[in-house]
Amino acid sequence: MKQATFDPTNIICGAFFILVGAVFAWQSLEVELGSWLRIGPGGMPLALSLLLILLGLIILLAALREVGEPVGAIAWRGIVFITLAPIIFGFTVRGLGFVGAVFITALFASFASLRMTPLRALLLSAALAAFSTAVFSYGLGLPFERIGPWLR
Amino acid sequence: MDLLGNLALGFATASTLANVGFCLIGVLLGTLIGVLPGIGATATIAMLLPITFQIGDPVSSLIMLAGIYYGAQYGGSTTAILINMPGESSSAVTAIDGYQMARNGRAGVALATAAIGSFVAGTIATVLIALFAPPLTTIALKFGSAEYCSLMVVGLVMSVALAHGSVVKAIAMVVLGLLLGLVGQDVISGASRLNFGLIQLGDQLNFVAIAVGLFGIAEILRNLEDERTREVLMARVTGLMPTREDFRRMAAPILRGTALGSALGILPGNGAVLAAFASYSIEKRVSDRPEEFGRGALAGVAGPESANNAGAQTSFIPMLTLGIPANPVMALMIGAMIIQGIVPGPNVAAENPALFWGLIASMWIGNLLLIILNLPLIGLWVKLLKVPYYVLFPIIMAFCSIGVYSVNSNVWDLYVVAFFGLLGYFLLKLRCEPAPLLLGFVLGPLLEENLRRAMILSRGDPTTFVTRPISAGLLLLAVAVLVVVFLPSVRRKREEVFVEEE
Known part of the structure; x- marks a missing residue:
């Protein structure tokens, strides 16, 4: 070139x-x-x-x-899955509730990596939702609805 | 003496069971973060900041945040020594000789040296803060609006001088940060401005959301560019206790590193990183066995480790006394104070002596906890090194979202996170560092308010900044720093330092 x-x-x-x-x-x-x-x-x-x-x-x-280097590799897959994750949390936290929103957000973010398998992603997200609910909702008492209106 | 009374108050505050507990959680979390790859102290503190508000007591929440900060420094050196991968930029130097020591089977001694060096540096720096903070506060209380403006200009210029890469880009980032800080309602006239027609921008941009986006998300994206497996090849860590000979050889480097770090840490920008590099080159020069450097010299671990820890501690001085952040982490601490309803600046020591001295005392307690806990826990940290990255970032993303949303249960803040994550990544690709932007963002409203007040006080005469002696002196200092940074010889040297660092 x-x-x-x-x-x-x-x-x-x-x-x-x-x-x-x-x-x-x-x-x-x-x-x-x-x-x-x-x-x-x-x-x-x-x-x-x-x-x-x-x-x-x-x-x-x-x-x-001056002569410089090109911009280099761009993490397109990451951009899609990682930057959309907080937005998804925002869309679902009121409707699905805290537990569901954490689960969906983590699951979605998992797909940013090619190394993650679907089964692992599901397990990780479920564990994370359980942990966050225990720590943030029950432990620290953050005032979020755990199960939202969409699921009732 | 007053100092003793103040320190007594500090220790009384910091040593309550609850506060020691929060300090402990902070240093453990910090070490964990420092050990784990791909997420730095700044992003973690930004993420956990909102959660610490749930604690309620501002003292406890700041103690915990401070704990995360120096815990992360410590965790960073552990990975630097064991796998040649500095978890934090300030421990990049430690990796040079620390990793070589580990390969020579002296990993335990290297870790112990880092811990002892950090503890000694932390202890001395705590005393220095206690000694120097009150007189600085007294001076700062005499400052008028004009002096404050000039002081902030000095702070911003220094952060530019000590940023990575191009100086012009760093200045542009500061200016962009200042502009972003002005978005929303104008405090003086009440007018809404720079809102691009969005009602959600009627308020200030959420500080936590910006910090999480710029430092958390952008960093994850950069790590996803190439997913390599990390080599975790390491021998068992044995023989933690240094010999008498080791102790003799680490003493002087630790003291020199502490002195250097304490001085450079006060400077805005990343003084702690610079201090570690400076300490390494000094130790190499004064050593009677310079050929050992790069092949596992004890002094090459002891000096830089003490320097970066001392620097991390003394960077609290400008934050506590002047309300001026020396680095992004301090900017976050200021943000935390503001959200807790404390006005940062010289009044903190007088109005909240328990917070001021409690925080100082907690640093010493935190360092003590680190040395007591981390040497026995080293096995656990080693196991954590093996956690693959793809497991980490879904966790980070979930915590980021929870943290930001919990500040004021506002969905809009989450969109701000996504936007600034993308912007931060874009800027990283353009080789622009995010740290000056965050400092600008925090100082923007303060700078504008004081500038406008100074203009009213001087009856519209802009020469007030150069006719008032303290203000003029500060501006002169800012100009001098800029001139020095642009001098061709310094410029070349500076580039070398930062290239070496990467």
Whole structure:
């Protein structure tokens, strides 16, 4: 493959900071900027956003001149299963209740690894649900419903 | 003398049965986490933070959190010595000679040396905190808003200087953190801002959710990139007791490491890590047998271990006296205080003397517990080393979800976790460290409030920051640090240090 004459990681990085800075700058203009004497709620966010854009530009321009490594392997499977796990917990904790939500969350997260077998995942999740209920619900007395309305 | 009275109060608070119990749970959990791969002290503390609120008493909850922190440091050195895999970044240096000692059949002595070094360092650092915290508090109480602003700028600049990788990226991360800290309601005018039209962003972003996402989830994702089996090849750990000769040879490195660690730990950024590296190179230089380093030198374990433990302890000084976090863990402790209704800063010592001194005393008790418990428990920790990673992360994910949800039973916080987990992973891929972001996030609201108050007090004159002598001095210090970091020679040296670390 042809050797890249720029650093792809840092180009993305610089562009990301510029974009985020621009979005925050737009958001801070929605509220009052204020004066030197009474800085309004938008004053400091705007100043910081502009600084972030500047830093992004510096990173971007520097990246055009140096050779760097590509971003590298990305854990796609992990991204799907791991980042969705807390969301699933959020969707189920009210309906299924604490026990069910812990079980489903752990089971779902288990599939992020290729090494986990379905049987092991089921056993682990069940054990975890039992342990968490004993420790957090009965032991520490967290105020969650153990069995939710969906199961009644 | 006042000091003795204060320490007596501290020990009276920390040695109640309940508090010793929480300290014990903390150090055990911490050691466990330190030994287990793929999850660091920061993520654990973030995860367990909400659960400690159930304890009710802020003193006990902070004692337990502190226990997790130094327990994790200790657990990290155990894995560094036994399997050449530092569980925490601060024990990376210990792995160099510790693992070689283990291969020479001196694993027991290496572990004992690490434990003794940590204990001595912890004891001395506790005394140092007790000595230096009160005068610093007195100075800090004289600070006005302008001084506070400048002090926070110094703190943030230092954290940038001591972060891994590119300085510009670290500054960008701080700025991003500051911005995220400002999302939600403006304290002074009450206006809702930076909310992107989402009503859920009307409030502040949940600190626990961000910390769990950035440090817990992002780290798991990185570990899932390549799933390797860990080599757990090790001999039985025998002969824990060092010989008289060993004791003679570890004494000086321990004292030098403690001095170095205590000084560097106060600095924002990861002073403890830096201290361990510095201590190793000093020991190598002063040793009469430098050729032993890298092949199992006792001093190469004793020095860095003492340095990182002392550094971990003294990083409490800026947190307790100024309310400025030196590292992400301290940022979490500040978050814990705020949620418990304690305003961090110089007033803590005066308003909550039991908490302030109790926490200090508990550090010594925690170190004592570590040395008493961990040497006999070493067999158990060795067994835990064999737990495969794929079993761990479903457990971590379940606990993360429970922990975050229990802060205020708000489902939205769980979506914030997922979002920041993804963002954290993305930033890691871009070689941006999350620590400066978290420090920025914690300091953002404080910095803005003091900046705006300082401007009102000076009647809209921005030169107030450079005309007030203490403020000017602090800003000058910040500029000096930045200049030094950008100097070509320092820059090269700094890169070397951090490359070596990885």
